[in-house]
Amino acid sequence: MKYGARNQLIGKVLEIKKGTVMCQVQLEIPAKSPMASVMTIDSLEELGLKVGDSVKVVVKAVNVLLVRE
Amino acid sequence: MKYGARNQLIGKVLEIKKGTVMCQVQLEIPAKSPMASVMTIDSLEELGLKVGDSVKVVVKAVNVLLVRE
Amino acid sequence: MKYGARNQLIGKVLEIKKGTVMCQVQLEIPAKSPMASVMTIDSLEELGLKVGDSVKVVVKAVNVLLVRE
Amino acid sequence: MKYGARNQLIGKVLEIKKGTVMCQVQLEIPAKSPMASVMTIDSLEELGLKVGDSVKVVVKAVNVLLVRE
Amino acid sequence: MKYGARNQLIGKVLEIKKGTVMCQVQLEIPAKSPMASVMTIDSLEELGLKVGDSVKVVVKAVNVLLVRE
Amino acid sequence: MKYGARNQLIGKVLEIKKGTVMCQVQLEIPAKSPMASVMTIDSLEELGLKVGDSVKVVVKAVNVLLVRE
Numbered sequence: 001m002k003y004g005a006r007n008q009l010i011g012k013v014l015e016i017k018k019g020t021v022m023c024q025v026q027l028e029i030p031a032k033s034p035m036a037s038v039m040t041i042d043s044l045e046e047l048g049l050k051v052g053d054s055v056k057v058v059v060k061a062v063n064v065l066l067v068r069e
Numbered sequence: 070m071k072y073g074a075r076n077q078l079i080g081k082v083l084e085i086k087k088g089t090v091m092c093q094v095q096l097e098i099p100a101k102s103p104m105a106s107v108m109t110i111d112s113l114e115e116l117g118l119k120v121g122d123s124v125k126v127v128v129k130a131v132n133v134l135l136v137r138e
Numbered sequence: 139m140k141y142g143a144r145n146q147l148i149g150k151v152l153e154i155k156k157g158t159v160m161c162q163v164q165l166e167i168p169a170k171s172p173m174a175s176v177m178t179i180d181s182l183e184e185l186g187l188k189v190g191d192s193v194k195v196v197v198k199a200v201n202v203l204l205v206r207e
Numbered sequence: 208m209k210y211g212a213r214n215q216l217i218g219k220v221l222e223i224k225k226g227t228v229m230c231q232v233q234l235e236i237p238a239k240s241p242m243a244s245v246m247t248i249d250s251l252e253e254l255g256l257k258v259g260d261s262v263k264v265v266v267k268a269v270n271v272l273l274v275r276e
Numbered sequence: 277m278k279y280g281a282r283n284q285l286i287g288k289v290l291e292i293k294k295g296t297v298m299c300q301v302q303l304e305i306p307a308k309s310p311m312a313s314v315m316t317i318d319s320l321e322e323l324g325l326k327v328g329d330s331v332k333v334v335v336k337a338v339n340v341l342l343v344r345e
Numbered sequence: 346m347k348y349g350a351r352n353q354l355i356g357k358v359l360e361i362k363k364g365t366v367m368c369q370v371q372l373e374i375p376a377k378s379p380m381a382s383v384m385t386i387d388s389l390e391e392l393g394l395k396v397g398d399s400v401k402v403v404v405k406a407v408n409v410l411l412v413r414e
Contacts, residue, residue, distance in 0.1 A: 001136075001138055001343070001344070001345060001346065002343070002344040002391055002392050002393070003136075003341065003342075003343050003388075003391075003392075004341055004342040004343065004382065004384045004388040004389070004391075004392050005134075005341055005384070005388060006093075006104070006105035006107075006385055006387060006388060007102070007104045007105060008102060009100060009102045010102070011135075017158075017159055018158070018159070019157055019158035019159035019160065019295055019296070019298075020157070020158065020293075020294070020295035020296065021293055021294070021295035021298045021299060021300050021314070022157075022159045022160050022295065022298050022314070023159060024075075024130065024159050024178055024180070025135060029100055030100045030101055031078060031098055031099045031100035032099055033076070033077060033078045033079070035075070035076045035128075035133065036075035036076060036130040036133065036178070036180075037130055037133035037134070037135050037349065038075075038129075038130040038131045038133070038159070038160070038178060038407075039134075039135065039349045039350070039405070040300055040312070040314060040351055040406060042300070042312075042351060043348075043349040043350060043351060043406075044349070046347055046348075046349075047135060047137050047347050047348075047349050048137070048347070049135070049137070053137075055135045055136065055137055056135065056136040056137070056138055057133060057134075057135060058133075058134040058135075058136055058341070059104075059128055059132060059133055059134070060107075060132070060338070060339075060341060060384070061093065061105040061106055061107040061385060061388075062107045062198070062200045062338045062383075063128060063129070063132035063198075064104065064105065064106035064107070064126060064127075064128055065074075065106070065108075065126075065127040065128070065141065065142055065143055065196070065198060065272065066080075066094060066096075066106050066108065066116060066118070066124045066125065066126060066127075066141075066142040067070075067072075067124065067125040067127055067139065067140065067141050067142065067274075068116050068117070068118070068122075068124055068125070068139070068140040068141075069070055069125055069139060070139065070274070070275070070276060071184055071185050071186070071274070071275040072181075072184075072185075072272065072273075072274050072275075073175065073177040073181040073182070073184075073185050073272055073273040073274065074177070074181060074272055075178055075180060075181060086365075086366055087365070087366070088226055088227070088229075088364055088365035088366035088367065089224075089225070089226035089227065089364070089365065090224055090225070090226035090229045090230060090231050090245070091226065091229050091245070091364075091366045091367050092366060093366050093385055093387070105385070105387075106142065107200075107366070107367070107385060108142045108143070108198070109144055109199060109231055109243070109245060111144060111231070111243075112141075112142040112143060112144060112199075113142070115140055115141075115142075116140050116141075116142050117140070127272070129177070129269070129270075129272060130178060130181075131176075131269045131405070131407045132405075134341065134348065134349055134350055134403070134405060135348075135349040136343075136346065136347070136348050136349065137346070137347040138346060139274075139276055141274075143272075144231075144241075144242070144243035144245075145240070145242045145243060146240060147238060147240045148240070149273075155296075155297055156296070156297070157295055157296035157297035157298065158295070158296065160295075160297045160298050161297060162213070162268060162297050162316055162318070163273060167238055168238045168239055168240075169216060169236055169237045169238035170237055171214075171215060171216045171217070173213070173214045173266075173271065174213035174214060174268040174271065174316070174318075175268055175271035175272070175273050176213075176268040176269045176271070176297070176298070176316060177272075177273065185273060185275050186275070187273070187275070191275075193273045193274065193275055194273065194274040194275070194276055195271060195272075195273060196271075196272040196273075196274055197242075197266055197270060197271055197272070198270070199231065199243040199244055199245040200245045200336070200338045201266060201267070201270035201336075202242065202243065202244035202245070202264060202265075202266055203212075203244070203246075203264075203265040203266070203279065203280055203281055203334070203336060203410065204218075204232060204234075204244050204246065204254060204256070204262045204263065204264060204265075204279075204280040205208075205210075205262065205263040205265055205277070205278070205279050205280065205412075206254050206255070206256070206260075206262055206263070206277070206278040206279075207208055207263055207277060208277065208412065208413070208414060209322055209323050209324070209412065209413040210319075210322075210323075210410065210411075210412050210413075211313065211315040211319040211320070211322075211323050211410055211411040211412065212315070212319060212410055213316055213318060213319060226364055226365070226367075227362075227363070227364035227365065228362055228363070228364035228367045228368060228369050228383070229364065229367050229383070244280065245338075246280040246281070246336070247282055247337060247369055247381070247383060249282060249369070249381075250279075250280040250281060250282060250337075251280070253278055253279075253280075254278050254279075254280050255278070265410070267315070267407070267408075267410060268316060269314075269407045277412075277414055279412075281410075282369070282380070282381035282383075283378070283380045283381060284378060285376060285378045286378070287411075300351070300406060301411060305376055306376045306377055307354060307374055307375045307376035308375055309352070309353060309354045309355070310351075311351070311352045311404075311409065312351035312352060312406040312409065313406055313409035313410070313411050314351075314406040314407045314409070315410075315411065323411060323413050324413070325411070325413070329413075331411045331412065331413055332411065332412040332413070332414055333409060333410075333411060334409075334410040334411075334412055335380075335404055335408060335409055335410070336408070337369060337381040337382055337383040338383045339404060339405070339408035340380065340381065340382035340383070340402060340403075340404055341350075341382070341384075341402075341403040341404070342356075342370060342382050342384065342392060342394070342400045342401065342402060342403075343346075343348075343400065343401040343403055344392050344393070344394070344398075344400055344401070345346055345401055
């Protein structure tokens with residue numbers, strides 16, 4: 001499996017919060033910061049995700065914003 | 070400083086690759102995986118980034134794709 | 139504060155519409171057109187936004203679509 | 208013409224910077240802040256844009272990040 | 277009408293699923309795979325979309341992820 | 346392999362145009378319209394793509410804009 005994206009991490013599902021159309025999946029990654037993904041409920045069901053599952057976390061580099069505080 | 074984004078990490082600039090319009094900033098984050106950001110050369114210059122600098126890495130949760138391998 | 143994004147405006151919060159997972163923040167900017175941001179309820183709470191607040195509006199240039207009518 | 212996006216402004220092309228694959232179009236909008244769009248050279252040619260042209264500037268609300276400084 | 281995006285298809289609305297803030301529009305395109313768009317309820321109302329309507333489906337090339345399985 | 350995205354097509358690589366940092370991959374999909382993806386040269390090399398290869402084309406539904414002409 002190869003992805004055309006510069007950001008690929010491994011995460012563990014910590015919590016799933018469901019709305020009518022969208023849901024938010026909270027992830028634990030091997031870093032001090034948590035991560036999260038927002039997707040449709042349909043995608044969540046297709047993935048069949050539940051708390052504790054391991055997932056690949058993919059982000060295209062164009063969607064990464066750098067800020068200098 | 071507060072950001073309306075669910076993904077906020079701290080990164081260190083490892084390498085900068087410049088094109089004519091765009092550039093790619095390779096980042097080290099406190100995890101086993103590297104990260105990267107693609108932005109315009111204009112943004113890079115406004116940030117004044119150089120190798121070794123610390124930056125905030127911000128990603129909106131809608132741009133995070135989960136994959137189950 | 140420096141952002142790696144080519145679009146940075148100042149907006150004022152006009153209205154907040156909340157769902158279960160996501161919310162929509164309507165903004166007034168110093169132009170004839172309104173703007174809006176969609177984010178998670180969690181992000182809204184972290185920002186602590188309420189009607190009348192001033193916010194920085196940041197958009198990466200890759201997410202700006204031009205159309206010729 | 209109706210767009211499924213909450214952010215629609217009118218801009219005027221101020222400058223075009225071309226690379227091999229991508230280009231950056233600087234825009235003047237009726238606000239104090241400038242805006243910019245990054246697209247492929249192919250898209251630029253299909254739009255047939257040149258300095259001084261008027262364009263519609265479209266951004267989906269999910270791609271708008273709010274920051275509280 | 278010209279769009280600064282490399283992906284432009286024609287779709288037919290198959291189904292609309294509404295939440296409080298967001299909605300999901302299922303589309304049929306002239307290919308074996310279905311497509312879908314998530315937008316705000318406000319955008320849906322501005323578009324005035326209903327099942328059976330024809331729409332232009334626009335995606336910027338930077339938002340297209342390629343995967344090799 | 347399961348993806349948290351509502352748009353998944355199969356494409357065939359028609360052409361690859363390379364810049365210094367970014368590249369553009371033109372795709373043929375089983376529909377009348379072509380598609381394209383913009384990614385970093387690094388991602389292209391990791392994918393090892395060449396003309397004629399088959400790839401999975403993945404787009405999150407939030408990045409799909411509908412327009413009514």
